[in-house]
Amino acid sequence: MLRELTLHNDVKQIELLTEFIEVLCEELGLDAMLTFNLNLVLEEAVTNVIMYAYPQDEDHTMTLKTWTEQSDNIIVFELKDQGKPFNPIEEAPEVDTTLSADERQIGGLGIFLINKIMDDVTYRYEEGSNILTMKKNIKA
Amino acid sequence: MKTIYIDGPLDAIHLDDVKEKLKEADAHLGDIITLDCTDMSYICSSGLRVFLQMHKDVTEAGGKLIIKGLQPLIKNVFDMTGFGHIFNFE
Numbered sequence: 001m002l003r004e005l006t007l008h009n010d011v012k013q014i015e016l017l018t019e020f021i022e023v024l025c026e027e028l029g030l031d032a033m034l035t036f037n038l039n040l041v042l043e044e045a046v047t048n049v050i051m052y053a054y055p056q057d058e059d060h061t062m063t064l065k066t067w068t069e070q071s072d073n074i075i076v077f078e079l080k081d082q083g084k085p086f087n088p089i090e091e092a093p094e095v096d097t098t099l100s101a102d103e104r105q106i107g108g109l110g111i112f113l114i115n116k117i118m119d120d121v122t123y124r125y126e127e128g129s130n131i132l133t134m135k136k137n138i139k140a
Numbered sequence: 141m142k143t144i145y146i147d148g149p150l151d152a153i154h155l156d157d158v159k160e161k162l163k164e165a166d167a168h169l170g171d172i173i174t175l176d177c178t179d180m181s182y183i184c185s186s187g188l189r190v191f192l193q194m195h196k197d198v199t200e201a202g203g204k205l206i207i208k209g210l211q212p213l214i215k216n217v218f219d220m221t222g223f224g225h226i227f228n229f230e
Contacts, residue, residue, distance in 0.1 A: 043151060110176050110185040110186075
């Protein structure tokens with residue numbers, strides 16, 4: 001089961017993404033919390049590309065591929081863009097969730113949530129593409 | 141006392157609308173401000189940041205921000221990011 005979605009670098013495209021994830025989760029029989037959290041992860045990842053990978057005034061695309069592994073136990077999302085090289089795992093600011101409101105910094109929350117929700121997140125830069133791969137055990 | 145009602149998804153698309161709505165609180169920052177989130181269906185990290193900024197502004201002005209009626213799946217996002225112990229929930 002391989003599915004693919006192409007999105008432009010425009011926040012309005014989040015609507016298409018949400019629909020794509022909801023249909024996928026329904027077909028996999030995932031519960032409301034997992035569906036909600038996967039939606040959040042993908043929105044954060046896609047928004048990052050929209051905001052940072054390309055100049056705002058240029059039209060570009062990114063591709064989201066998704067499939068399952070190990071008899072549908074693991075769901076994999078692979079997000080690929082041809083924007084400027086950016087490793088969100090290493091370059092995002094650290095988030096300390098124990099701090100008070102005053103001390104909390106504004107950045108890094110999106111990547112933090114991706115790492116928190118997914119079981120395995122890897123980044124590679126290959127042949128001019130940023131490739132972010134995110135895996136989650138959906139039967140645990 | 142000032143209550144602001146937030147509904148629908150607080151995603152990247154609706155972020156600016158919600159920011160605009162929160163401006164209603166500008167004249168009441170030193171007061172008790174309640175964000176009624178009973179019908180808010182989703183929140184992304186940019187939404188959390190807007191809430192955090194609002195919390196800072198209200199606290200700085202000597203007021204109190206209360207977040208009311210969060211749905212459990214959204215409360216979970218607050219908890220995952222450590223915001224669960226920052227905000228006043230009702």
